[in-house]
Amino acid sequence: MDAEISLRVDGQAHRLTVDTRTTLLDAMRERLGVTSPKKGCDHGQCGACTVLLDGERQLPCLALAVAHDGAEITTADGLAPPGELHPVQQAFLDQDAFQCGYCTPGQVCSAVAVLDEVARGWPSHASTDLTADPELDHDEVSERMSGNLCRCAAYVNIVPAVQQAGGRS
Amino acid sequence: MKPFDYARPGDVAEAVRVATLPGAVFLGGGTNLVDHLKLGVARPDLVVDVRTLTSREVTDTEDGGLRAGAAVTNSELAADRRVRERYPVLAQALLAGATGQLRNTATTGGNPLQRTRCVYFQDVTTPCNKREPGTGCSAIGGTTRNHAVLGASQACIATHPSDMAVALAALDACVQVLGPTGERTVPFTELHRLPGDDPSRDTVLEQGELITAMGLPPLPAARTSAYRKVRDRASYAFALVSVAAVLDVRDGVVQDVRIALGGVAHKPWRATRAEQALRGGPATPDAFAAAAAEELADARPQPGIDGGNGFKVPLVTRTLVATLRDLTAAQEG
Ligand SMILES: Cc1cc2nc3c(=O)[nH]c(=O)nc-3n(C[C@H](O)[C@H](O)[C@H](O)COP(=O)(O)OP(=O)(O)OC[C@H]3O[C@@H](n4cnc5c(N)ncnc54)[C@H](O)[C@@H]3O)c2cc1C
Ligand code: FES
Numbered sequence: 147m148d149a150e151i152s153l154r155v156d157g158q159a160h161r162l163t164v165d166t167r168t169t170l171l172d173a174m175r176e177r178l179g180v181t182s183p184k185k186g187c188d189h190g191q192c193g194a195c196t197v198l199l200d201g202e203r204q205l206p207c208l209a210l211a212v213a214h215d216g217a218e219i220t221t222a223d224g225l226a227p228p229g230e231l232h233p234v235q236q237a238f239l240d241q242d243a244f245q246c247g248y249c250t251p252g253q254v255c256s257a258v259a260v261l262d263e264v265a266r267g268w269p270s271h272a273s274t275d276l277t278a279d280p281e282l283d284h285d286e287v288s289e290r291m292s293g294n295l296c297r298c299a300a301y302v303n304i305v306p307a308v309q310q311a312g313g314r315s
Numbered sequence: 316m317k318p319f320d321y322a323r324p325g326d327v328a329e330a331v332r333v334a335t336l337p338g339a340v341f342l343g344g345g346t347n348l349v350d351h352l353k354l355g356v357a358r359p360d361l362v363v364d365v366r367t368l369t370s371r372e373v374t375d376t377e378d379g380g381l382r383a384g385a386a387v388t389n390s391e392l393a394a395d396r397r398v399r400e401r402y403p404v405l406a407q408a409l410l411a412g413a414t415g416q417l418r419n420t421a422t423t424g425g426n427p428l429q430r431t432r433c434v435y436f437q438d439v440t441t442p443c444n445k446r447e448p449g450t451g452c453s454a455i456g457g458t459t460r461n462h463a464v465l466g467a468s469q470a471c472i473a474t475h476p477s478d479m480a481v482a483l484a485a486l487d488a489c490v491q492v493l494g495p496t497g498e499r500t501v502p503f504t505e506l507h508r509l510p511g512d513d514p515s516r517d518t519v520l521e522q523g524e525l526i527t528a529m530g531l532p533p534l535p536a537a538r539t540s541a542y543r544k545v546r547d548r549a550s551y552a553f554a555l556v557s558v559a560a561v562l563d564v565r566d567g568v569v570q571d572v573r574i575a576l577g578g579v580a581h582k583p584w585r586a587t588r589a590e591q592a593l594r595g596g597p598a599t600p601d602a603f604a605a606a607a608a609e610e611l612a613d614a615r616p617q618p619g620i621d622g623g624n625g626f627k628v629p630l631v632t633r634t635l636v637a638t639l640r641d642l643t644a645a646q647e648g
């Protein structure tokens with residue numbers, strides 16, 4: 147069964163017809179040519195596809211495109227105006243927080259959302275006091291980023307990058 | 316993936332009407348269902364999207380409890396101030412599950428209905444009574460590290476994977492359900508079934524029955540509650556075993572206690588025997604261990620080619636003792 151949907155990706159409006167089985171990730175990559183979100187596992191396990199979907203970090207490989215008609219999506223490519231870097235992207239460069247780079251767009255989107263979630267006071271499994279404002283210490287960052295796997299194991303530099311972008315070094 | 320039709324009805328009543336047809340399934344966040352569509356584990360004819368139809372609010376109830384709409388995400392529920400203060404066990408259980416991305420998508424209605432992570436259930440090339448009734452259970456005598464030690468049957472030894480559900484069982488939550496014949500409320504501890512001879516049914520919900528909200532009763536004792544999860548990695552792994560506990564201790568004596576265990580059975584396991592053993596007695600590690608022994612008297616570890624799951628019996632005991640010890644210390648200093 148086909149369905150017509152509209153999506154706004156990195157500020158650009160699109161209308162397209164998708165099979166009901168098409169995931170949001172495949173709709174972006176294969177139909178719209180938006181290849182910043184990467185397909186790692188296609189089962190919600192690796193985080194390589196992470197985007198900001200309606201303002202929250204989510205996994206488009208586990209989302210049916212048809213269920214997200216009208217969605218507003220920001221990929222790593224759309225975080226900053228063309229030619230500029232988002233502070234999180236700059237921090238990844240400064241801290242050498244990647245090697246092959248395959249996981250990086252997902253890491254960056256996740257990190258942007260982590261800083262936002264911390265600013266909202268959301269607790270994590272690493273928070274010792276559920277009701278206190280969370281700190282961007284090592285354990286908090288690594289717990290909050292645990293949904294983004296890095297095959298090159300750049301974790302030791304990813305944590306400081308997230309801390310730098312969050313104003314803590 | 317098998318082709319399917321997609322519907323987003325105008326309201327919940329229409330959603331229930333449409334979903335009454337066999338072959339129809341509800342779609343919440345989709346983090347479990349879409350995975351199963353890809354794996355061929357779920358083969359629906361019609362997907363009925365309810366994510367934008369059910370409530371996405373957490374509201375105070377008249378009796379002093381809380382009500383979470385089915386579309387409230389796991390992240391939102393865990394971050395809700397009232398949940399963090401009044402039901403820490405639930406916030407902790409939610410935060411111990413999955414990842415930030417998944418919790419942002421997973422819903423209050425969908426999480427407790429996620430299906431087992433049994434590898435044979437997820438692998439359509441192997442026999443599985445839960446996926447294809449009558450084909451047999453590949454887990455029995457296979458790899459059983461993640462399987463049940465309580466309440467299993469000859470037909471199925473799968474465990475329920477949800478962390479949130481273990482907390483809801485301990486909290487005596489109730490499930491608000493809308494079905495073809497109207498509304499009903501199901502005590503959370505009665506939502507999930509034991510496998511018996513029909514493991515294909517995880518819950519007592521009938522075709523077309525929709526979870527509209529989760530109710531949390533007023534429970535002052537729950538301010539002293541905790542969720543402890545033991546897993547193969549420090550983060551981002553399903554539970555080997557877990558304990559959700561609410562404890563009220565005064566002058567060294569247990570006034571009230573509620574315990575549910577995860578990773579041990581086909582459903583979140585409410586440990587009523589352990590609770591009975593503890594109520595009115597001393598809040599000591601020995602008493603906690605004795606209560607665990609009481610609960611686990613009927614435990615039947617599974618042998619397996621991976622060494623089996625006998626480790627779960629001492630692991631549950633130690634996790635329960637540690638959880639209750641910490642809760643006692645938090646109250647009595
Ligand atoms: C990599 C990975 C790791 C994970 N780790 C954990 C973990 O550690 N702990 C844990 O607890 N969970 C874990 N999960 C599972 C995750 O929590 C669930 O997939 C999620 O909670 C399901 O919610 P959903 O809204 O996405 O459900 P969906 O996928 O939309 O639906 C799940 C089931 O519920 C039904 N359904 C949905 N909404 C309703 C409703 N309102 N009424 C009736 N039926 C409904 C659907 O038909 C389907 O059968 C993990 C998942 C992944 C992919
Ligand atoms: S590709 Fe989406 S999580 Fe791996």
Ligand code: FES
Nearest residue numbers: 245247296297298
């Ligand atoms: S940089 Fe290579 S996978 Fe992360």
